[in-house]
Amino acid sequence: MSDQTEVLNASFTPRIFSGIQPSGNLTLGNYLGALKRFVQKQDEGIETIYCLVDMHAITVWQDPDALKRQTREAAAAFLASGIDPVKSILFNQSQVGAHAELGWLLNCVARLGWMNRMTQFKDKAGKNAEKASLGLYAYPALMAADILVYQATMVPVGDDQKQHVELTRDIAAKFNHDFGVDHFPAPEPLIEGAAARVMSLRDGSKKMSKSDPADASRINMTDDADTIAKKLRKARTDAEPLPETIDGLAERPEARNLVNIYAELAEQTPSQVVAEFAGRGFGDFKPALADLAVSVLAPISGEMKRLMDDPAEIDRILGQGAERADAIARPVVEKTRDIMGMVRSRQV
Numbered sequence: 001m002s003d004q005t006e007v008l009n010a011s012f013t014p015r016i017f018s019g020i021q022p023s024g025n026l027t028l029g030n031y032l033g034a035l036k037r038f039v040q041k042q043d044e045g046i047e048t049i050y051c052l053v054d055m056h057a058i059t060v061w062q063d064p065d066a067l068k069r070q071t072r073e074a075a076a077a078f079l080a081s082g083i084d085p086v087k088s089i090l091f092n093q094s095q096v097g098a099h100a101e102l103g104w105l106l107n108c109v110a111r112l113g114w115m116n117r118m119t120q121f122k123d124k125a126g127k128n129a130e131k132a133s134l135g136l137y138a139y140p141a142l143m144a145a146d147i148l149v150y151q152a153t154m155v156p157v158g159d160d161q162k163q164h165v166e167l168t169r170d171i172a173a174k175f176n177h178d179f180g181v182d183h184f185p186a187p188e189p190l191i192e193g194a195a196a197r198v199m200s201l202r203d204g205s206k207k208m209s210k211s212d213p214a215d216a217s218r219i220n221m222t223d224d225a226d227t228i229a230k231k232l233r234k235a236r237t238d239a240e241p242l243p244e245t246i247d248g249l250a251e252r253p254e255a256r257n258l259v260n261i262y263a264e265l266a267e268q269t270p271s272q273v274v275a276e277f278a279g280r281g282f283g284d285f286k287p288a289l290a291d292l293a294v295s296v297l298a299p300i301s302g303e304m305k306r307l308m309d310d311p312a313e314i315d316r317i318l319g320q321g322a323e324r325a326d327a328i329a330r331p332v333v334e335k336t337r338d339i340m341g342m343v344r345s346r347q348v
C-alpha cells in the first residue's frame with residue numbers, strides 16, 4: 001500500500017465487503033478462493049459484509065425461478081460454510097437499492113477506456129460482443145458501487161477479480177479528485193493462499209468456473225462423494241510422479257492445480273503436500289485428494305440441504321441482512337449525490 005493510500009484509508013472504519021454471483025452451483029473454486037476466506041475474516045474483529053450479487057447474475061440470461069433457487073442455495077452455502085448472520089451482514093444485492101443507484105453515479109465517473117481493458121468482459125462476451133448485454137459491459141462499475149457504497153477498505157476475492165478491484169480504486173480516486181473530497185477509500189484486494197486461482201479439472205490453463213458448460217471441469221459444492229471421486233479420478237494430469245519440490249511443478253499446470261487444491265483443503269502449504277507425496281503417481285494422489293475433498297465438502301453440502309428445506313428462514317436472514325446493509329449504504333449514496341450537486345428537497 002502506498003503512503004497516500006494508507007493515510008486515506010486510515011480515515012475510514014476498516015470494513016470488509018465481498019460478493020458471489022448466484023448464477024449457478026458454487027464450485028470448489030468459489031469455496032477455496034472466496035467463501036473459506038470470508039469465514040476466516042468474520043472472526044478477525046472487522047465488520048464483514050457479504051452479498052449474493054443477483055443484479056450481476058442477470059447480466060447474462062437467468063431463468064427467474066432458477067435465479068431464486070440459486071440465490072437461496074448460495075445463501076445456504078454461506079451459512080453452511082460458517083458465515084454467522086449475526087456476526088456478518090449477509091444479503092442479496094437487489095434488496096438494497098443503493099447498489100444500483102451508486103452504480104449509475106459511478107457509470108458517469110468510469111471511463112470507456114478503462115472498461116475496454118476488462119479481461120473478464122472480453123472472456124464472457126467472447127466473439128459475440130455485439131450481442132452481449134449493456135449490463136455485462138457496465139458490470140465492473142456496479143461492482144465498484146457494491147464496494148464503495150459501504151466505503152469498504154478490504155475486498156477478499158480470488159485472483160480473477162483483482163482487475164475489477166483495481167478498477168474500483170481508479171473510480172474512487174477519480175471521484176475524490178474530480179470533486180475535491182476524500183469520500184471513498186482505496187479498497188485493497190485480499191488475494192491469499194494456494195487456491196486463489198483454482199483451475200479447471202479438464203484444462204489447467206482455464207479457471208474452474210460455474211459457467212463452464214462441462215460439469216466434469218469442476219467440483220460443485222453440492223456434488224456427492226461418488227461424483228467428487230469420479231471427477232477427480234478423471235481430472236486431466238500428466239504421467240509423471242509428483243516431484244520432490246514445488247519447483248518441479250512449474251511446467252505442469254494440471255498437477256500443480258491438484259496439489260494446490262490438496263494444500264488448501266488440508267490447511268498445508270503446497271511444499272508440504274509435495275514432500276508427502278514425492279515420487280508417487282496420481283494413482284495414489286487422486287484417491288487421497290478425493291477422500292480429503294469429501295471430508296471437507298460433505299458436511300457443508302449436508303448442512304446446505306438441511307437449510308434448503310426451510311427457504312422462508314433463508315429469506316428472513318437475507319431480509320434482515322438487507323436492512324442492516326441499507327442502514328450503512330443509504331447515507332453514503334445520499335452524501336454522494338450531494339457532493340455531485342443533486343438537489344434533494346423531498347420530505348421523507
Ligand code: TYM
Nearest residue numbers: 018019020021029030033034143146157158196197198208
Ligand atoms: P464470482 O461469482 O465469479 O466468484 C465469487 C468469488 O469466487 C472467486 N472464484 C475463484 N477463486 C479461486 N479459483 C476459482 N476458480 C474461482 N472462481 C471464482 C472469485 O474470485 C470471487 O472472489 N464480480 C464478482 C462478484 C462481485 C464482487 C463484488 C466481488 C460483485 N460485486 C464486489 C467482490 C466485491 C464475481 O463475478 O465473482
